[in-house]
Amino acid sequence: MSFLNSWRASKYTVKQKPDDIELPERASVLPATVQFFVKEFISSLVSPVHPQLLSPEDLTNTFHNFYRKADEFMLSTLIPNPESPNHDVPLLSPEEMETQKMAKQHLVKQKDEWMNIIEGIACEYLYDRLFCLSTSTDENKDDLLKKFACSDEKNGLLNCLPIEEEVKKRLENIAETFFTLNRLKTPLLKMNIFMNVNEKIIEASNLPKEELNADNLLNLTIFCILSFHGSQLLSHLNFVLRFRNPDYLSGEQKYCLTTFEAALSFVLRACPNLLTHCPMQPADDPLSVEPSTKEELPSSENATSDIEANNEQKSSLSNLRGLGIALEKSYSSFVNRVAGHALRNSNLSTDNVVSIDDPPLERFLTMSDASELKISEINTLLADYKRLARLLFDKQAENS
Amino acid sequence: MASNPVPKNVVTVNQKLVLLGDSAVGKSSLVLRFVKDQFDDYRESTIGAAFLTQTVPIDDSTSVKLEIWDTAGQERYKSLAPMYYRNANCAIVVYDITQASSLEKAKSWIKELQRQAPEGIIIALAGNKLDLAHERRAVEKSDAEAYAAEANLLFFETSAKTAENVNELFTTISKKLPLEDKLNQARGNAPRGVNLSESWPNPPSGGTCAC
Numbered sequence: 001m002s003f004l005n006s007w008r009a010s011k012y013t014v015k016q017k018p019d020d021i022e023l024p025e026r027a028s029v030l031p032a033t034v035q036f037f038v039k040e041f042i043s044s045l046v047s048p049v050h051p052q053l054l055s056p057e058d059l060t061n062t063f064h065n066f067y068r069k070a071d072e073f074m075l076s077t078l079i080p081n082p083e084s085p086n087h088d089v090p091l092l093s094p095e096e097m098e099t100q101k102m103a104k105q106h107l108v109k110q111k112d113e114w115m116n117i118i119e120g121i122a123c124e125y126l127y128d129r130l131f132c133l134s135t136s137t138d139e140n141k142d143d144l145l146k147k148f149a150c151s152d153e154k155n156g157l158l159n160c161l162p163i164e165e166e167v168k169k170r171l172e173n174i175a176e177t178f179f180t181l182n183r184l185k186t187p188l189l190k191m192n193i194f195m196n197v198n199e200k201i202i203e204a205s206n207l208p209k210e211e212l213n214a215d216n217l218l219n220l221t222i223f224c225i226l227s228f229h230g231s232q233l234l235s236h237l238n239f240v241l242r243f244r245n246p247d248y249l250s251g252e253q254k255y256c257l258t259t260f261e262a263a264l265s266f267v268l269r270a271c272p273n274l275l276t277h278c279p280m281q282p283a284d285d286p287l288s289v290e291p292s293t294k295e296e297l298p299s300s301e302n303a304t305s306d307i308e309a310n311n312e313q314k315s316s317l318s319n320l321r322g323l324g325i326a327l328e329k330s331y332s333s334f335v336n337r338v339a340g341h342a343l344r345n346s347n348l349s350t351d352n353v354v355s356i357d358d359p360p361l362e363r364f365l366t367m368s369d370a371s372e373l374k375i376s377e378i379n380t381l382l383a384d385y386k387r388l389a390r391l392l393f394d395k396q397a398e399n400s
Numbered sequence: 401m402a403s404n405p406v407p408k409n410v411v412t413v414n415q416k417l418v419l420l421g422d423s424a425v426g427k428s429s430l431v432l433r434f435v436k437d438q439f440d441d442y443r444e445s446t447i448g449a450a451f452l453t454q455t456v457p458i459d460d461s462t463s464v465k466l467e468i469w470d471t472a473g474q475e476r477y478k479s480l481a482p483m484y485y486r487n488a489n490c491a492i493v494v495y496d497i498t499q500a501s502s503l504e505k506a507k508s509w510i511k512e513l514q515r516q517a518p519e520g521i522i523i524a525l526a527g528n529k530l531d532l533a534h535e536r537r538a539v540e541k542s543d544a545e546a547y548a549a550e551a552n553l554l555f556f557e558t559s560a561k562t563a564e565n566v567n568e569l570f571t572t573i574s575k576k577l578p579l580e581d582k583l584n585q586a587r588g589n590a591p592r593g594v595n596l597s598e599s600w601p602n603p604p605s606g607g608t609c610a611c
Contacts, residue, residue, distance in 0.1 A: 160476075199446060212448025213428040214470040214484075218477055251414070251467035255451040258469075262480040269479070 018043045027121050030114055033077075034070065038118055041066050042125050053383060056136045060242040063122070067245040070118055074111045079104060115245060120186040123243050127185045130243060132235040134387045139235070141268055146231045148271045154226050157270050161219045168223060170204035175227040181236040187244035190236055191253065197224065198256045214259075221263040234264055360388060412455060412463040413582040417573070418485045420513070421494035422505040423473035426528040429560035430494060431468050434570050437563055456574040462583065464574040481509075482516060490522040490573050495544075497527040497557060498536040503544060510551055522576045524554035526569055531559040 018039035027035055045062070054062065092100065123130060132138050148154055163171070177197050184190050201220045202212060225233065237260055249257075361384050367373065373381070419427045428449040435454045450470045457463050471477075471484045485491060491513055495506040506525060513523055525548045527539060541557055548555035554572055558565040 202446060202448070207448070209448035210428070210432060212450055214450045214472040215423065215474050215477070217447065217450050218472050218480075251416070251453060252447065252451055255447060255467075255469055258483050259450075262472075262477070262483050265483070266477065266480060 021125070023121055024124070026117055030117060031077075034074065034114065034118065037070060037073070038121055042122060045126060046129075053135050053380075056133050056238075056242060059130075059133070059135075063243050064246060066122070067115065067119065067247065071111070071115055071247065074114060078111055079107050112248070115248065116188055119243070119245050119248075120188060123187055123239075124185045131185075131239055132232065132390070133238075133242075134383045134390075136238065138232075138238055139386060139390060142232045142234050144271055145225075145234060145264070145267060146229075148267065149226050150229055153271075157267070158223060158226060161223050163219060163223055167204055167206065167220075171201065171220065171224045172227040174200045174204060175224050175229075178228045178233055178236075179230050182230070182232070187240045187242075188248075191240045191244055191249075191257070194237065194240065194260055195253060195256055198259070217259055218263055218266070221259050222266060225260075225263050225267055237261060237264065358387070360384065410457075410461055410463050411583055411586045412465050413577075413579050413586060414465045414467060415489040415574070415577055415579075416469060416487060417466045417570075418469045418471060418488040418491045419494065420471050420481065420485070420491060420506075420509045421473055422496070422499075422502045423475075425473070425494045425496040425499070425502050426560045427473065427494050428470060430492075430526065430528055430558060430566060430569075431470065433560045433563050433566045435468070437566070454570070456571055458575055458579070462579065464577060464579070466570065466574060481512070485513065485517050485521075488517060488521055489577055490524070491517065492524045492526050492569065492573065493553075494526045494528050495539070496529050497539045497541075497544075498529055498532050500538045503527075503539050503547075507547065510553065514551070520578065522554070522573055523551075524556065524569060524573045525551075526555075527557040528560060530557045530564055531561045533557075 018036060021039045021042050023035060023038065027038070030038070132142070174197060177193065177200065181190055181193050184193065198221075201217075201224055205212065205216065205220055207216060237257070241257060241261065361380070363377070364381055364384065419431060421427050431452055432449055435452045452468045453465060454468065455463050455465045469484055469488070471481055493506045493509045493513070495502040510523060510525065513521060517523075525544065527541070527544050544557075545555050554569075554576065556565045556569040556572070558569055560566065
């Protein structure tokens, strides 16, 4: 235990100072103030100053707030504001005004480039902690998705999609593009892959643009997702949705990402193993489409009713799917309420560990009996269990 | 494709519009008619009719750039709709005047929007396929109009085929949008300057890293 203590002490109980953080070479183009700002932000996230783990939603807000502040700072220091009362405005000729306008456009462009660099640096530095967040259900859902995509059970769903055989073959090839996501570590680069896949799907469909509506696009995207036999697709998408600067997403990019999000959500809802493999869908999860707690049972039966109608004879499990999902939702709603209550009342202040390489939490290692476990610790225990399981799988994968 | 000259000093505000309604009521046709007919400078997106943008002039100094999001009308995709209408500024719920059941579906969409969509969303009800009114009308205009008035909605009967009332529908909804905050921001009235020395979350007692 002393070894574990010293390991933890050296790694996580000492606040990492901003000056200790080494930024990559590409950060050198940023002004020194901005570089320090980025280091300070990273330091604030990796240091043991938070009373509890941030939920995916809170972490997303923290990043968005960071982007907003960096943007405002650069706007206020880089780009002159002619409306400022202290600014003397000289009389300019039209040519001079045009030159000034072009110079301003250049500065705005430079600011945009810097904002992308800032986002890339922060997310890449923290990638091991941000990707497949331990406080999210990403990992469970990814496992479920992979199992479903590799099983014959998906055929019932695929057969419901009105897509020509020739197009299906093309979509299967396109799905291979998703493998590229594994080696990219910034939200922008990952997003470009999703956009690229989306473009290829549209090309493969051969549909005239007038017929390329939301229904057709969803059908094609669902087929493409189910043709992918890799893993962690949902984690990759959530990484983009959480950490890409929202001010730098065009409407079309937002629409494409929403289509992937909706397609993944539909597949997960249609998956017959949902009941046993993925009991929790917290409201803070971007992939959770439960619209409101006001609605007792969202119309998830609708999402699967068409499929069930076509496959009644194929699987008895499918017949129970609607009921299963309804039960699962009631259960998860209960579990979430308990977990939420536990989080709010959590008084574990110093022992939470997140990094994948950390040892198990001492609090639970030294516990001799389950009766010592407090309800407020359940969430922490679950998060740590998932982290250790992931570590184990990674090690096994390395060995094999 | 020729483009209309953009007047100087016009502030353009981006707004998200979502289209909802049963399958085959003509959502895509309606939006295609609007973006292709009204102006010739519309930008065709790579996602065809699923996502389109169109700029609507509001007055001499203001324009609204509508980002028009199509949603899937199939029943099995109904539960995915909240992902599409989150952060929407306005919505058009479309029904087919020759199909009474499509109005019932539209009503259920409206109820859902009023319950779950962002606060202050502007909703319009559009009865499409007006060109078929003489032969196959199944929903009386007065009935739909009364429902719209009761539910505080904008209401139009439209025809994507003949373009009747299509521009009016999109222009009216654009003019109803509350743009004051966005205009202030765009005109640079928002306070500028930020203090980077302000520290990040730093609770008094020790704890864990955040992620």
